[in-house]
Amino acid sequence: xxxxxxxxxxxxxxxxxxxxxxxxxxxxxxxxxxxxxxxxxxxxxxxxxxxxxxxxxxxxxxxxxxxxxxxxxxxxxxxxxxxxxxxxxxxxxxxxxxxxxxxxxxxxxxxxxxxxxxxxxxxxxxxxxxxxxxxxxxxxxxxxxxxxxxxxxxxxxxxxxxxxxxxxxxxxxxxxxxxxxxxxxxxxxxxxxxxxxxxxxxxxxxxxxxxxxxxxxxxxxxxxxxxxxxxxxxxxxxxxxxxxxxxxxxxxxxxxxxxxxxxxxxxxxxxxxxxxxxxxxxxxxxxxxxxxxxxxxxxxxxxxxxxxxxxxxxxxxxxxxxxxxxxxxxxxxxxxxxxxxxxxxxxxxxxxxxxxxxxxxxxxxxxxxxxxxxxxxxxxxxxxxxxxxxxxxxxxxxxxxxxxxxxxxxxxxxxxxxxxxxxxxxxxxxxxxxxxxxxxxxxxxxxxxxxxxxxxxxxxxxxxxxxxxxxxxxxxxxxxxxxxxx
Amino acid sequence: xxxxxxxxxxxxxxxxxxxxxxxxxxxxxxxxxxxxxxxxxxxxxxxxxxxxxxxxxxxxxxxxxxxxxxxxxxxxxxxxxxxxxxxxxxxxxxxxxx
Numbered sequence: 001x002x003x004x005x006x007x008x009x010x011x012x013x014x015x016x017x018x019x020x021x022x023x024x025x026x027x028x029x030x031x032x033x034x035x036x037x038x039x040x041x042x043x044x045x046x047x048x049x050x051x052x053x054x055x056x057x058x059x060x061x062x063x064x065x066x067x068x069x070x071x072x073x074x075x076x077x078x079x080x081x082x083x084x085x086x087x088x089x090x091x092x093x094x095x096x097x098x099x100x101x102x103x104x105x106x107x108x109x110x111x112x113x114x115x116x117x118x119x120x121x122x123x124x125x126x127x128x129x130x131x132x133x134x135x136x137x138x139x140x141x142x143x144x145x146x147x148x149x150x151x152x153x154x155x156x157x158x159x160x161x162x163x164x165x166x167x168x169x170x171x172x173x174x175x176x177x178x179x180x181x182x183x184x185x186x187x188x189x190x191x192x193x194x195x196x197x198x199x200x201x202x203x204x205x206x207x208x209x210x211x212x213x214x215x216x217x218x219x220x221x222x223x224x225x226x227x228x229x230x231x232x233x234x235x236x237x238x239x240x241x242x243x244x245x246x247x248x249x250x251x252x253x254x255x256x257x258x259x260x261x262x263x264x265x266x267x268x269x270x271x272x273x274x275x276x277x278x279x280x281x282x283x284x285x286x287x288x289x290x291x292x293x294x295x296x297x298x299x300x301x302x303x304x305x306x307x308x309x310x311x312x313x314x315x316x317x318x319x320x321x322x323x324x325x326x327x328x329x330x331x332x333x334x335x336x337x338x339x340x341x342x343x344x345x346x347x348x349x350x351x352x353x354x355x356x357x358x359x360x361x362x363x364x365x366x367x368x369x370x371x372x373x374x375x376x377x378x379x380x381x382x383x384x385x386x387x388x389x390x391x392x393x394x395x396x397x398x399x400x401x402x403x404x405x406x407x408x409x410x411x412x413x414x415x416x417x418x419x420x421x422x423x424x425x426x427x428x429x430x431x432x433x434x435x436x437x438x439x440x441x442x443x444x445x446x447x448x449x450x451x452x453x454x455x456x457x458x459x460x461x462x463x464x465x466x467x468x469x470x471x472x473x474x475x476x477x478x479x480x481x482x483x484x485x486x
Numbered sequence: 487x488x489x490x491x492x493x494x495x496x497x498x499x500x501x502x503x504x505x506x507x508x509x510x511x512x513x514x515x516x517x518x519x520x521x522x523x524x525x526x527x528x529x530x531x532x533x534x535x536x537x538x539x540x541x542x543x544x545x546x547x548x549x550x551x552x553x554x555x556x557x558x559x560x561x562x563x564x565x566x567x568x569x570x571x572x573x574x575x576x577x578x579x580x581x582x583x584x
Binding site: 027030031035039042043050054057061062075076078081082085086088089092093096097102109112113115116118119122124125126127130133142239240246247249250251253254255256258260261262263264265268269270272274276368373375376385388391393 | 497501503504507509510511512513514515518522523526527528529534535537539540550553555556558559561564565566567569570572573574576577579
C-alpha cells in the first residue's frame with residue numbers, strides 16, 4: 001500500500017525546497033552582479049536559479065498526486081502550446097540579445113523590462129479568469145488585491161517600457177522630446193485614483209472579471225502618460241524605475257499564486273531597481289517626483305545664450321587640437337550621449353591608443369547620467385576594450401582636473417555645465433565634472449545648441465575652451481589623423 | 487500559506503535587496519539592470535503553471551489559453567534575452583582586463 005497522503009507531502013516539500021534553492025541562487029546572483037570581478041558569475045548564478053525554478057514548475061504543476069483516487073498522474077494538457085511559446089520566446093530572446101549592438105543596449109533593456117511586466121499581468125489575469133470560470137468563484141481577499149496590483153503595475157511597466165523603447169530607438173511616431181500639456185499632472189493623478197477605485201470595484205465583485213481588464217487598459221494609458229512626458233536625459237531614471245516595477249509586478253503575481261520564489265525574486269529586483277533610480281536622481285540633484293512630474297525637460301529654451309557666447313567663442317581646428325594634445329601629459333576624455341549617437345567610441349579608442357603610445361596619460365570621466373541608461377558610457381567603452389580602471393567617476397576624477405592638461409568633451413553638455421554651481425540655474429546643485437578647471441578644454445560638438453536642460457553653457461565661452469564644431473566621429477578621426485602626422 | 491507569511495517573506499527580500507546593492511560601481515549599472523531584469527522574468531513559473539493546470543478549451547473558451555501562451559512567450563523572451571545580453575556585456579568587461 002502506498003500512502004498517497006505522505007507522497008503528496010513529500011512532493012510539496014521537495015517543490016518548496018527547490019524553489020527556495022532557486023531563490024538562493026537569485027540572491028547570490030544579484031550579490032555577485034554588484035562587483036566587477038564576480039559580475040559574470042553573478043549572471044550565471046541568476047540563470048541557473050531560473051533554470052531550477054523553471055524545471056521545478058513542471059514537478060509542481062505537472063505531477064498530480066490524487067490522494068482520493070490513489071493515483072499519480074501527469075498533467076501536460078497543453079504541452080504543445082507550452083512548447084510553442086517557449087521555443088518562440090527563446091528564439092526571439094536569443095535573436096534580440098545576440099543581434100543588438102552595444103549602442104542599442106538602452107532600448108533592449110527597456111523592452112525586456114516591458115515583457116516582464118506584460119507576462120506578470122497576463123499570468124495574474126489568466127489565473128483570476130480560470131478561478132472565476134471554474135465556478136469556485138471565491139478567491140481570498142488578499143489574492144484579489146494582489147491580482148489588481150499585478151494588473152496595474154504590470155500594465156504600467158509594459159506600456160511605459162514600449163514608449164521608452166520607442167523614444168530610445170527613434171521610432172517615428174514616438175516623440176523623443178518630452179510631451180507635456182497643462183494639467184497632465186492632474187490627469188495622471190486622476191487616472192491613478194480612478195484605477196484604484198476600479199480595483200476596489202473588482203475586489204467587491206470578483207465575478208465581474210471585466211474590471212480587471214479595464215484596470216489593465218487604464219494602466220496602459222497611465223504608463224504611456226508617465227513616460228511620454230520624459231525627455232532623453234531623464235531616461236536613465238525612467239529605465240531604472242521601470243526595472244523596479246517589473247520586479248514588483250512579478251512579486252504581486254507571486255502573491256496571487258502564493259509562490260515564494262516569485263515573491264523573493266520580484267522583491268529583489270524591485271529593490272535593486274529602486275536603488276539604481278535613487279542613484280540616478282542623486283546624480284542630477286533632483287527628486288523622483290520632479291523627474292516624473294514635470295521638471296526642466298518640458299520648458300523650451302528661452303535663453304539661447306547669445307549674450308554669454310557673443311564674441312567669446314574660440315573655434316578651433318583638428319590640427320590645432322592635435323598640437324595641443326602633443327604637448328600634453330595628462331588627457332581626460334569626457335563622453336556623453338553625443339558619443340553614442342555619433343558612434344564615435346572606436347575613433348576615441350584609437351586616439352587613446354595613439355596618445356598612450358607617446359606616454360600621455362589618458363583617463364575617462366564618466367558622469368552617472370551620461371547617456372540614456374545607467375552605465376551607458378561604460379558599456380560603449382567596454383566594447384572597445386578600454387580597461388575599466390581608466391573610467392573614473394565624479395569623485396575620483398574631479399580633484400585631478402587642475403593637473404590635467406587637456407580635457408576633450410565629446411557630446412556631453414549639461415554634465416559639464418559650470419552653471420550647476422550657481423544657486424539660480426535650472427541645474428543648480430547637480431554634481432558635475434569640473435572640466436573647466438583643466439588647462440585646456442576641447443569641446444567637440446555640432447553647434448552651440450543647449451543640452452537637455454535647455455540652458456546655455458558658459459564653459460563654451462571660457463578663455464581656456466576651444467570649440468571644435470562637427471560630428472563627433474569625424475572630428476575625432478580628424479584629430480587622430482592630424483596627431484599622427486605631427 | 488497565510489498572507490502574513492508571504493508579506494514577511496516579501497519584506498525581508500526587499501531589505502535584503504537593498505543590503506545587497508547599496509554600492510554598485512557605475513560600470514556595472516547596465517549589466518546589473520539587465521541581469522536583474524532577467525530575474526524578474528521569474529513569472530515564467532506562473533505561466534508554466536497556468537498552462538499545465540489550465541481548463542479544457544470547452545469551458546473557458548480559447549482566449550485564456552491565448553493569453554497564457556502570450557504570458558509564457560513574454561516571460562521566456564525576458565529570461566532568455568535578459569541573461570544572454572547581460573552575459574554578452576560582461577564578457578566584454580572581462581576581456582579588457584587582459
